[in-house]
Amino acid sequence: GENVEQHPSTLSVQEGDSAVIKCTYSDSASNYFPWYKQELGKRPQLIIDIRSNVGEKKDQRIAVTLNKTAKHFSLHITETQPEDSAVYFCAASISTGNQFYFGTGTSLTVIP
């Protein structure tokens, strides 16, 4: 089955700096890569996603890049703010059903 690895497990940045979280996947059949944000005590929520026919996608301060050849994708957060502090999970899925393989999460702390 699919295996998703995520790094780093913890990340601290100064407010205003950028944060990058990286994930690799093993199954070349995976074609959908969402990112979820989970604030402390809250449920995970989708923040951005990318499909395998696209190399990059941006939404305001958040961007995701995908390298299908290398089987890795990354989340980029620019101009970080304290409210960006949360655990971020990457995930991968193939197009049969809604089964997702998640990374182990990155705990991001933005220091004011």
Place this chain on the structure above:
Amino acid sequence: KAGVTQTPRYLIKTRGQQVTLSCSPISGHRSVSWYQQTPGQGLQFLFEYFSETQRNKGNFPGRFSGRQFSNSRSEMNVSTLELGDSALYLCASTGTLNTGELFFGEGSRLTVL
């Protein structure tokens, strides 16, 4: 529109017991999936149901089972509980057939003593 509702939110069981967790998806969503969340392991896929049929199953022992009813509500059952089953169990519903956005419930936190 109401979100995904999970009950109970918290429960404590002892080893060997069994537990049933319930999930009511967003109205109109026919796909319901279950994940186990533990510190350091992230979210691990248990199974997915669509229109009362199990479509996908993760790598968990047979003690973990589930079902979905005609109104899309789902239940998962864990029999013969082990200490390692202590976790947050998250249910998510999706409004699409494949690779859709997961709308998570707040989870059921199970503690096994």
